[in-house]
Amino acid sequence: MNQVADQWLDYECIDAGNGEKLERWKDIILRRPDPQVIWPVDTEDSLWKNPHAHYHRSKSGGGHWEYKKKFKESWTISFKELRFKVSPTGFKHTGLFPEQAANWDFMMKKIKDSKRDDIRVLNLFAYTGGATMACAAAGASEVVHVDASKGMVSWAKENMVLSHLEDKKIRFIVDDVLKFVQREKRRGRTYHAIIMDPPSYGRGPNGEVWKLEEQLYPLISACMEILDEDPLFFLVNSYTTGFPPTVLHNLLNSTVLKKHPNGYLETGEIGLPITKSHTILPCGIYGRWVKK
Template structure:
């Protein structure tokens, strides 16, 4: 089952080709590399030739932005009732992955339609807080946001304020995710929903090494120790090249579904609609277990 983020107004994937994508972020048009785009470019209109900014990769690694027009160093875009700060970074990213709106819609729908009196959500590798704010705005009693990067956590706090959600109970934690999960187990804390977006490779705040192929399975097992008996959903998102939806399905089948044999397990690609070609840009994979409303304890 594939998920496509079709409800954007402030974001648009205009076109893709020759290893690049052309995007509109509200009023700003950006041209960026994308390794998934292996097909040729067919529409060479003026937007391709004259974007507001173009990210050029360096053969030595990394890259830099070429600004063809004067644009703000940062600006905001909206998704439904949520507001996010976006800004071109030195690593080609903007601080937001718009395809994740498909997951946000899912989370908000599950929380709003749940018959649980109280929902606690844990968001691991939480980045700038898209999922955190989606869950808080939908009515989660508490959302715990964990990321190893102080800068990303601060960005998430900025997004919370922009979305007028400062009154919600959101805990922002700078920590290694495994260490945090293990501490929550010792505290006896549980969550009704757990979300994670693990990188291929990363470091914790104290130099802890993360490799997805070695540590995803143990992390999910640890998370099951703090997943409430009345759990609502468990969602994993991944951008790791070569890590297929089938592999993720097998991992979740051997962990989450082993504990909760009721409910639904689904996995697939997540993507964005491409306006000009009417096709889909694949952006990663997701896997989720969800308890249906009629099976909540």
């Protein structure tokens, strides 16, 4: 089952080809590299040639933005009732992954439809808080937002204010995710929904090394110790190139579904519609355990 984030008004993938994508973020046009875009561009029109900014990847790693038109350092875009700060960063990112709106819609619907008053959500590798804000806005009684980057957690707090969610119970934690999960087990804390969006490689706040292929299974297994006896959903998202959805299916089958057979699994690709070609831009994979 594939998911496409096709409910945006403030974001649009206009075109993609030759290793790059052309995007509209509200009224700002950005041209950024994308390693999965291996097909050609039909024609490079004026938007391709004159975006507001163009990120050039360096052969030695990293890269830089070429600014062609003046615009604010940061601006705000909306997805339904949510609002987020967008700003080009030194690593080509903008502080938001728009394809994740497909997951936000899923989370919000599950929380709203559950009719439960007490839903505790844990968001691991939470970045700038797209999923955090979605769950809080949908009515979760508590959302715990964990990320190793102090800067990203600060950005998430800004998104909370932009989305007018200051009155919601959101806990922001700067920590290594596995260490946090292990501490929550010792505290006897449980969650009705757990979300994780792990990188291929990363480091915790104290230099802890994260390698997806080595540590994803131990992390999911540790999460089983703090997943409530009556869970709502468990979601894993991955951008790792060459990591097929079947891997997530097998991981969730041997962990979450094994412990909670009253649910079912969904796995597949997640993507964005490309306006010009009417095709889909692949943006990683997802796996979900969902209560029946």
